[in-house]
Amino acid sequence: MKARVLVVDDELSMREFLTILLEMEGYQALSAANAEQALKLLSDDLFDLIISDVQMPGLNGIELLARVKAMSPDTAVLMMTAFSAAEQAVEAMKLGAYDYIAKPFKVDEIKVLIRNALEKTTLKRENTVLKQTVLQRDSFYGIIGSSPRMREIFSLIQKVAPSSSSVMILGESGTGKELVARAIHNCSPRSKKTFVAVNCGAIPESLMESELFGHKKGAFTGAVGDRPGLFEQAEGGTLFLDEIGELPLLMQTKLLRVLQEREFRRVGGTQVHKCDVRILTASNRDLQGQVKEGTFREDLFYRINVVQIMLPPLRERIEDIPQLLESFFKKFTSAQPTGEIITPTALKALMNHSFPGNIRELENIVERSLILDSTCILEKNLPANIFSGKSYSASGGVEIPEEGLALEPLLEDLEKQYLLKALERTHGAxxxxxxxxxxxxxxxxxxxxxxxxxxxxx
Incomplete structure (x- = not known):
C-alpha cells in the first residue's frame, strides 16, 4: 500500500508544491490549510506522516504536533518553518517530532527526510503488529501456550533477543528451557548464524575443556587431529550451556576468563582465538544456593545472570494443557485433528495432575496413549500415577467390590476431603x-x- 502523507500549511503554493512532490515520489498525499482541518482528517483516517508548518493562524504547528501524538502516536511528524527558531525546534523534538526543517529547503533534502521518516514509521508499526500477533497466538517459535505467564515469557524473549547480553533460563526439568534459548536466538540478529546446544552434565570432566575450546593434534591421547570446539562452531551465533550448574569448578574458572576476555586457546595450542558468541545458560538447580555452598563461582554467576527468565512448571499454567495436547497429537499422528482428541474424563484427569515431569511428561503420556489408540486420548490409556497422588496410599491395599465402583466420583470426593482438611488445618489460609x-x-x-x-x- 502507498504511504499516506498529510501536508498542513496555510500557504496554498506550499501545499500544492509538496502534494505534487509526494505524488511524484509514489506516496498518497492530502492537504489541509490549517491545524483544525488536519485534526478532522486525522480523526477519520490514518496517516503515516504529517508535514506541518509551525506558524499558522489558529492552532500553530506545535499545538498540532501535541494533538497528533495524543491521537496517533505512531504517525511521524515533520515540522517546517520560515523562521529560524532554535527554541521551537527543541520544543518540537521534545513533543515527538521526527525532525525539523527550515524554509526555504532543498528538494533533495526534504525527499530524504520524508523517506527516512516513513521507513521509521513502517518499522515501528510492523513491530507493533508483530508483538500483538505474538501475544494473540498460541505458540511462539515452537513454545506452546497462551496463558498470562507464557505471554509474559514471549514478551520478555522479544525484549532480550536483540542484544548480546547473557541470559539465564531457570525452571524445573521438562519446562522447555532449550526451546526458550532457541527462540531467543531465532529472534536475534544472530539468527542466521549457528545455534549450538550442549548439556554440561553429559560431558565427562576430562573432556569438557576440549569440547568447549577444541584441541590441537597430539594434545592428549586420542587427539589424532586438530578439532574446533563449541565456541568456534558457534562463532557469530549462540552457545547454549544447559545444566550449567553441573560444570566443574576448574571449568567455571576457564569459562569465566573466556567470557571476560572474549578469547581462548585450544587445548595444546598457543594461538589465541577471538570469539564473538552469545552465551545462554540454563539450570534446574538452585544456583544461588550453590554459590553459598562454594560449588559455583559467584563472579561467573553474575556474569551469566545479566537477564533471568524463570519458566513456570506446567502445574502453574494448566490452562495451556489443551493447546499442548493438540500440538502433541499432531506430532504423533501427523494429521490435523478432525474430531475430539481427548475424552472429557481424560482431560479432567490431566488437568488435575501435578506433572512433576512437566511438559516432557505430558508429551510422553500423549505418545503412550496414541500408541494404544491412534484416534483419541482415552482415560483407560493414561498411566496409573495420573489417578494416584503421592500423599495418599492405602496401607492395606485396595479392594474393588464384585459389582465394581465409580472411580471418578470416588477420586473427586477424596480430593475434596483433602482440600477441606488442608483449609481446616490452616484456619482458611x-x-x-x-x-x-x-x-x-x-x-x-x-x-x-x-x-x-x-x-x-x-
Missing amino acids: KKKAAELLGMSFRSFRYRLAKFGLDSGDE
Missing part, C-alpha cells in the same frame, strides 16, 4: 493450605473453584 498439599496457589485455587469452594479471598 489458602496459600498455607496449598503449601501443605505441595501445590501452587494457582493450582489450589483451580481445584477449589472446581468444587465451588473458592470464595475469591486469599
Whole structure:
C-alpha cells in the first residue's frame, strides 16, 4: 500500500508544491490549510506522516504536533518553518517530532527526510503488529501456550533477543528451557548464524575443556587431529550451556576468563582465538544456593545472570494443557485433528495432575496413549500415577467390590476431603493450605473453584 502523507500549511503554493512532490515520489498525499482541518482528517483516517508548518493562524504547528501524538502516536511528524527558531525546534523534538526543517529547503533534502521518516514509521508499526500477533497466538517459535505467564515469557524473549547480553533460563526439568534459548536466538540478529546446544552434565570432566575450546593434534591421547570446539562452531551465533550448574569448578574458572576476555586457546595450542558468541545458560538447580555452598563461582554467576527468565512448571499454567495436547497429537499422528482428541474424563484427569515431569511428561503420556489408540486420548490409556497422588496410599491395599465402583466420583470426593482438611488445618489460609498439599496457589485455587469452594479471598 502507498504511504499516506498529510501536508498542513496555510500557504496554498506550499501545499500544492509538496502534494505534487509526494505524488511524484509514489506516496498518497492530502492537504489541509490549517491545524483544525488536519485534526478532522486525522480523526477519520490514518496517516503515516504529517508535514506541518509551525506558524499558522489558529492552532500553530506545535499545538498540532501535541494533538497528533495524543491521537496517533505512531504517525511521524515533520515540522517546517520560515523562521529560524532554535527554541521551537527543541520544543518540537521534545513533543515527538521526527525532525525539523527550515524554509526555504532543498528538494533533495526534504525527499530524504520524508523517506527516512516513513521507513521509521513502517518499522515501528510492523513491530507493533508483530508483538500483538505474538501475544494473540498460541505458540511462539515452537513454545506452546497462551496463558498470562507464557505471554509474559514471549514478551520478555522479544525484549532480550536483540542484544548480546547473557541470559539465564531457570525452571524445573521438562519446562522447555532449550526451546526458550532457541527462540531467543531465532529472534536475534544472530539468527542466521549457528545455534549450538550442549548439556554440561553429559560431558565427562576430562573432556569438557576440549569440547568447549577444541584441541590441537597430539594434545592428549586420542587427539589424532586438530578439532574446533563449541565456541568456534558457534562463532557469530549462540552457545547454549544447559545444566550449567553441573560444570566443574576448574571449568567455571576457564569459562569465566573466556567470557571476560572474549578469547581462548585450544587445548595444546598457543594461538589465541577471538570469539564473538552469545552465551545462554540454563539450570534446574538452585544456583544461588550453590554459590553459598562454594560449588559455583559467584563472579561467573553474575556474569551469566545479566537477564533471568524463570519458566513456570506446567502445574502453574494448566490452562495451556489443551493447546499442548493438540500440538502433541499432531506430532504423533501427523494429521490435523478432525474430531475430539481427548475424552472429557481424560482431560479432567490431566488437568488435575501435578506433572512433576512437566511438559516432557505430558508429551510422553500423549505418545503412550496414541500408541494404544491412534484416534483419541482415552482415560483407560493414561498411566496409573495420573489417578494416584503421592500423599495418599492405602496401607492395606485396595479392594474393588464384585459389582465394581465409580472411580471418578470416588477420586473427586477424596480430593475434596483433602482440600477441606488442608483449609481446616490452616484456619482458611489458602496459600498455607496449598503449601501443605505441595501445590501452587494457582493450582489450589483451580481445584477449589472446581468444587465451588473458592470464595475469591486469599
